[in-house]
Amino acid sequence: MASDEVYIAGGGLAGCEASWQLAKRGIKVKLYEMRPEMMTPAHTTGDLAELVCSNSLKSRDQTTAPGMLKAELNALGSLLISIAGKSSIPAGTALAVDRKRFSRIVTREISENRNIKVVREEFTDIDSHRPIIIASGPLTSERLSTQLRDLLGSKHLYFYDAISPTVTAESIDMKKVFKASRYDKGEGYYINCPLNKEEYDNFYNALLRSHPFPKWEFEDDKFFEGCLPIEELAARGEDALRFGPMKPVGLKDPRTGKMPYAVVQLRPEDKRGKLYNMVGFQTRLNHREQEEVFRLIPALREAEFVRLGSSHRNTYINSPRHLDRTLLVKGTDGIYIAGQLVGVEGYVESIAMGLVAGLSVWAAISGKEPPYFPPTTAIGALLRYITTVPDGSFQPMNINFGLIDSIKGRYKSKKEKRLAYYRRSIKEIEVIARAIEIKRKTKSSKGNRD
Ligand SMILES: Cc1cc2nc3c(=O)[nH]c(=O)nc-3n(C[C@H](O)[C@H](O)[C@H](O)COP(=O)(O)OP(=O)(O)OC[C@H]3O[C@@H](n4cnc5c(N)ncnc54)[C@H](O)[C@@H]3O)c2cc1C
Structure with missing residues (x-):
């Protein structure tokens, strides 16, 4: 050239x-x-x-x-x-x-x-x-x-x-997860972090108590429905997350043989499988609170968050x-x-x-x-x-x-x-x-x- x-x-x-x-x-x-x-x-x-x-x-x-x-x-x-x-x-x-x-x-x-x-x-x-x-x-x-x-x-x-948080694979508690995709379609691509009712309620209430970042003036209040921050979704009602990104349908925990009460799915973010993304967890929560709230998910108690969520x-x-x-x-x-x-x-x-x-x-x-x-x-x-x-x-x-x-x-x-x-x-x-x-x-x- x-x-x-x-x-x-x-x-x-x-x-x-x-x-x-x-x-x-x-x-x-x-x-x-x-x-x-x-x-x-x-x-x-x-x-x-x-x-x-x-x-x-x-x-x-x-x-x-x-x-x-x-x-x-x-x-x-x-x-x-x-x-x-x-x-x-x-x-x-x-x-x-x-x-x-x-x-x-x-x-x-x-x-x-x-x-x-x-x-x-x-x-x-x-x-x-x-x-x-x-x-x-x-x-x-x-x-x-x-x-x-x-x-x-x-x-x-x-x-x-509409960014959801990312954790390192090595920091996920693998004893508390199972690999599967919904309805067994495709290969076991996702890592699923199950929550029972008590764990879900605990997580949900912490989310409701937390504080999102203020928006810039030029940022429009309207999000695409598919990119809605989880705290906004949670504010719609107790079960909104269980029917949204945390829905357990089509997933069976092999350890119990049952469908969990709620699930957080983690998807590999790179070809090498070193990083996992929390599917559908885009959020505007302030960073300190994100770590506190997401650590209430049992498999992520010790998670290393290499990127936190944002929507901007x-x-x-x-x-x-x-x-x-x-x-x-x-x-x-x-x-x-x-x-x-x-x-x-x-x-x-x-x-x-x-x-x-x-x-x-x-x-x-x-x-x-x-x-x-x-x-x-x-x-x-x-x-x-x-x-x-x-x-x-x-x-x-x-x-x-x-x-x-x-x-x-x-x-x-x-x-x-x-x-x-x-x-x-x-x-x-x-x-x-x-x-x-x-x-x-x-x-x-x-x-x-x-
Ligand atoms: C609101 C906001 C807050 C942010 N806060 C942070 C933060 O706190 N920390 C952080 O690390 N990152 C932050 N970022 C990200 C940050 O913008 C980038 O990290 C960084 O500034 C991007 O560098 P850049 O050179 O790509 O773009 P910029 O630094 O934005 O430079 C792009 C330049 O192009 C000019 N421009 C645009 N269109 C044209 C055109 N057609 N012709 C000529 N000039 C043009 C713009 O005026 C601007 O000067 C923020 C981003 C936004 C939007």
Whole structure:
């Protein structure tokens, strides 16, 4: 692919990171940001890379999955993670930033870069004759959404996140479950967590007492009936859940030979069977309460929740169907997607997907092999997840250890094991970092245009 200039739609976290990765390798970028002329319902300034809600980029402890992801991004020379470090404020092990300072420094670095031209306009034209990175985020403008729908097909662009919690397989109490699918149709695909009447009543009452997150003004009160948060369903009556997502019909517990009073079904979330999703348990409950309430399900008493439920406005594509691991839209010559649009959740995950798209386009333009991020790294694990989830069950995901290839060996503690994950990933990332290093320009070198 040869091109004079790369167009990037969206000057948010992913778009800025992608622009920087290209510009510092000598590639000209036109970065389209529609703010302040045209605002999204959540952004409030015209600054690039505005953080719309929390000012936390989560843990920097390298023995956590978000910490490992940040360390990888640092090793790969991420602009935004380095600016986050410069604008950080004390917050224990979390990387919290002064949000205004963060966005202002990003805006300055991007605007002053001579290879980047910031265009304050809505981007509306997906033209496949030049490399394009679409990084317009969860609140992509209406007109660009229509273009994306035309490109991918209306079934493959989603506007609502109705996420149910996910637990790791190893933390489910397997003595308290049985594997079966309703009416024995198909193979024993689901893990069923039975509840007797007393356990159900207990769970139901706790749910009624709990508190959902407040909605953003622009979020519509109406949910699709099939995506109704469980607390809203529970409020309809005592048996609403038993006739809804917790219905036991068609299931027989082999240990009792009977149909349980109620059931929570868990469905594998990845091909490897490491993560399980609580089917139909999308919820807006606050996170602390979610863990407390869901632990009342006997098989989930000790569950490790790698993602909690949510229901909010979002825009993301059916990546497993449409993207390859370089974030190129399959079947196109140079349309890449980055950031939250690819189906990752969170600030740092979105930055990571901007970095990957930037490096992929750079490699394509310079005739190089794009970097391969193995699933032993946090970046590679995210890329594997978004490109391989079985059709029909794709939901946005944040980084967690359930996605990363497990590590063999005996460790004295969980912490020590996680340190081994970190060391393994950093070793791999350093190899990639060396391969993508910017070489000093020599007279004979081609491609660098700055
Ligand atoms: C209301 C809300 C609250 C959130 N809170 C959190 C949180 O607390 N923590 C967290 O980790 N994540 C949060 N997220 C998710 C968060 O948005 C993402 O993690 C992150 O900002 C996504 O990065 P991005 O670069 O993909 O998109 P963004 O950072 O949103 O950047 C996209 C940019 O594209 C611009 N744009 C859109 N359409 C066009 C167009 N057609 N032409 C030109 N420009 C366009 C937008 O103005 C925006 O600047 C939240 C999301 C929402 C919607």
